Amino acid sequence: MRQANIQLDAEGRLKHFLGIEGLSRDLLTQILDNAERFAPVGDRAVKKVPLLRGKTVVNLFFEPSTRTRTTFDLAAKRLSADVLNLNIESSSAKKGESLADTLRNLEAMQCDMFVVRHQTSGAAAYIASQVAPHISVVNGGDGRHEHPTQAMLDCFTIRRLKKRFEDLTVAIVGDVAHSRVARSEIHALKILGVPEVRVVGPRTLIPPQIEAMGVKVFHRFDEGIADADVVIMLRLQQERMQSALLPSAHEYFRVYGLTEKRLKLAAKDAIVMHPGPINRGVEIDSAVADGLQSVILQQVTNGIAVRMAVMSMVMGTQAVGSAA
Amino acid sequence: MRQANIQLDAEGRLKHFLGIEGLSRDLLTQILDNAERFAPVGDRAVKKVPLLRGKTVVNLFFEPSTRTRTTFDLAAKRLSADVLNLNIESSSAKKGESLADTLRNLEAMQCDMFVVRHQTSGAAAYIASQVAPHISVVNGGDGRHEHPTQAMLDCFTIRRLKKRFEDLTVAIVGDVAHSRVARSEIHALKILGVPEVRVVGPRTLIPPQIEAMGVKVFHRFDEGIADADVVIMLRLQQERMQSALLPSAHEYFRVYGLTEKRLKLAAKDAIVMHPGPINRGVEIDSAVADGLQSVILQQVTNGIAVRMAVMSMVMGTQAVGSAA
Amino acid sequence: MRQANIQLDAEGRLKHFLGIEGLSRDLLTQILDNAERFAPVGDRAVKKVPLLRGKTVVNLFFEPSTRTRTTFDLAAKRLSADVLNLNIESSSAKKGESLADTLRNLEAMQCDMFVVRHQTSGAAAYIASQVAPHISVVNGGDGRHEHPTQAMLDCFTIRRLKKRFEDLTVAIVGDVAHSRVARSEIHALKILGVPEVRVVGPRTLIPPQIEAMGVKVFHRFDEGIADADVVIMLRLQQERMQSALLPSAHEYFRVYGLTEKRLKLAAKDAIVMHPGPINRGVEIDSAVADGLQSVILQQVTNGIAVRMAVMSMVMGTQAVGSAA
Known part of the structure; x- marks a missing residue:
């Protein structure tokens, strides 16, 4: 307040x-x-x-x-x-x-x-x-x-494509712990009435007690993405890849990278978002980033x-x- | 095409x-x-x-x-x-x-x-x-x-001063091999109807088979400049001066530098051009760069x-x- | 001329x-x-x-x-x-x-x-x-x-606050020797009719024969500031602090820093000026820089x-x- x-x-x-x-x-x-x-x-x-x-x-x-x-x-x-x-x-x-x-x-x-x-x-x-x-x-x-303008442009993009916030399940995936984007998004989505906001990532990258923000925590991507209407992938910072928090960029992609196969677990008309710049092959596969469900460039506009x-x-x- | x-x-x-x-x-x-x-x-x-x-x-x-x-x-x-x-x-x-x-x-x-x-x-x-x-x-x-806008501004300058392209002899002098300016100029001058485009420089700086572009090759400056209406001096890049392609900047100036004496071999009303920035005392003498026949600053405008x-x-x- | x-x-x-x-x-x-x-x-x-x-x-x-x-x-x-x-x-x-x-x-x-x-x-x-x-x-x-625009903005500020130049005593304090600001100010104040322009600083930072510019030289701050209507503090450049010209920044402040106590020696309605950026605690105390008599930000405007x-x-x- x-x-x-x-x-x-x-x-x-x-x-x-x-x-x-x-x-x-x-x-x-x-x-x-x-x-x-x-x-x-x-x-x-x-x-x-x-x-x-x-x-x-x-x-x-x-x-x-x-x-x-x-x-x-x-x-x-x-x-x-x-x-x-x-x-x-x-x-x-x-x-x-x-x-x-x-x-x-x-x-x-x-x-x-x-x-x-x-x-x-x-x-x-x-x-x-x-x-x-x-x-x-x-x-x-x-x-x-x-990073409040980023959150508002994300919500603007969601509203344009999904019309209303009240029925949505939104999954925010990746390095939530170090992400100002994620924090602003969680606040904005909750305030605008999204009933289910999920954060998905390894224990090292999800802050403790984040449930207090009204989100559900998932450590397994397949569970976190299930039936989601909106999948927001976070950028994995270079410095995180080199730190002890993660085994390797390649291993990260295997477990938390968004692939076409994984995206099939989300809602059929799910949209994929990313604040950019994207790390192709780290947190997101090129086929998804450039695919029909990606709205990443609409976010920029x-x-x-x-x-x-x-x-x-x-x-x-x-x-x-x-x-x- | x-x-x-x-x-x-x-x-x-x-x-x-x-x-x-x-x-x-x-x-x-x-x-x-x-x-x-x-x-x-x-x-x-x-x-x-x-x-x-x-x-x-x-x-x-x-x-x-x-x-x-x-x-x-x-x-x-x-x-x-x-x-x-x-x-x-x-x-x-x-x-x-x-x-x-x-x-x-x-x-x-x-x-x-x-x-x-x-x-x-x-x-x-x-x-x-x-x-x-x-x-x-x-x-x-x-x-x-x-470097097509450079070529067009050169042609614009030539047309303003020489009125028509059809009677001209244009000599392009220097490091033609590494010059995007020279390539664009040759294309533009040929397309606009210049009957004689010459390239002048040492063997190491003239690309093989450049005659296919419709130009005449000269290795001796005095022959290449003879009766030319337009003399376009190219900038000699620093890295070239230090490479094995050339003996020294001083030696280059002796053989391929444009001096007042050499300019006398061109047509009486010849104009001198240069894409800039100029290397005074390397490819062009200050007396020529700042002389009455120089149109180098008109090119900039x-x-x-x-x-x-x-x-x-x-x-x-x-x-x-x-x-x- | x-x-x-x-x-x-x-x-x-x-x-x-x-x-x-x-x-x-x-x-x-x-x-x-x-x-x-x-x-x-x-x-x-x-x-x-x-x-x-x-x-x-x-x-x-x-x-x-x-x-x-x-x-x-x-x-x-x-x-x-x-x-x-x-x-x-x-x-x-x-x-x-x-x-x-x-x-x-x-x-x-x-x-x-x-x-x-x-x-x-x-x-x-x-x-x-x-x-x-x-x-x-x-x-x-x-x-x-x-630095003539700096001098004119100083004079503009003085005129706005003191109305006329003819009755003023202006003290310029600090590294006069290396200051283009001081030189321009002295010229401007003299031309505009300020009867008494003082320069105040250690011998190493006051140029010899500066009296020829029509100023009075003071080496003791307390004397130089006495009854001044305008006190212009000069920035002490970092490189001067490290040079042999001065003992230390701390020592400089003790002798030539403008404190509230010292400012009391000036005229009651004296204004304090500085061309910026200020070195707090070197040539000027924060209490003065941010005080009621400071017009430093008006100078910027x-x-x-x-x-x-x-x-x-x-x-x-x-x-x-x-x-x-």
């Missing part, structure tokens, strides 16, 4: 977007509805709406990222904002300036929004707690904590619309009618 | 711009004519036309380049496009994503054009063969294969207009009247 | 902005007045004016900088210019191109303005002396020579308005009425 508070203004409108935890079903639905209005912009000849014209969006990346930075960059440009890309590791840190001073200075430059990616859990919320009132903060992934929705909402500029 | 096919749509219009080989004289002339219409934009107070507004152009550079990237960047911005600069070496490759997956993702982000530079011959054509139908690919230089023409053509947005 | 000449066109209008030295009080006042008109743009919902639409501004940085580059970038974007960020160390230099050739090429690309930062004193003026007539050069800091003013003036596009 503390987290929810800092994200909302006095009228309950989204001011920052830091994490899914503690947000209401109404608010998540509002994000999905707004994203639905932005989705057609990407298909137009002129992929641009003037909602954030003259606003300055800062991509404040303390951790390298191509994909997330690129989609936020494109979303901001399609909203007509000016974008400043700052890789903090390689810039002011060199001169030994503190994070607080960097923030103070960007505020003083009258920037309007910080999209923050940071290796430390809680960094985005910390920054939101520090910034001047006119600044909005959007979490682009913080440590193992949350939807990511732009969802980020446009979130960015316009935190700026208080979403024009319900005019975007579409 | 296979190459020509993939570059053209069903109506014979330019869809990708991958190489000069196989294109028709009409099409090359159309590019030059369109570039002529874009050239005045660079002289205006407001150097901008709205032809690509709301389009997303991705500079997909697998090989570092400042000049080519900058001119494509400026050309895209002057067409009002949004530009995404991706240095692929230092980004997704880190996470081990395949080229195909990178392309799929950029497509899913509804990008419209990829400007590709790659160290491998054929990379741009391969990418064009892989992308979704709505994407156009422009080759910014692939291995030793082609013309490069913007030619790239604007190509980019608007592949996007199907060249407005014959409205640009000028 | 030679310097002033190159900065002004035949009608005495600002063509380049290279240094404060030699400029007239009228011209500096004109910059401040124009900045006053641009200041409200930063508070608008749409922080953009169309004065430099279709112009190409090149940030030509030979020395790394986040803050200065960022503020010039934002100022240019808020003037609607297209911005090209070139880090010269990591680009054309690789291919061994000379500075002159890099400039020639950017000119040929019809760029309109170069914002230059360089580690060598005089680099901006040298570049201004070399460029084509249509190009304006703005000095973003050259060696130990000048004012920096955008001042840079917009300078950029529009050198481009000859400042519209006295339309910007506000």
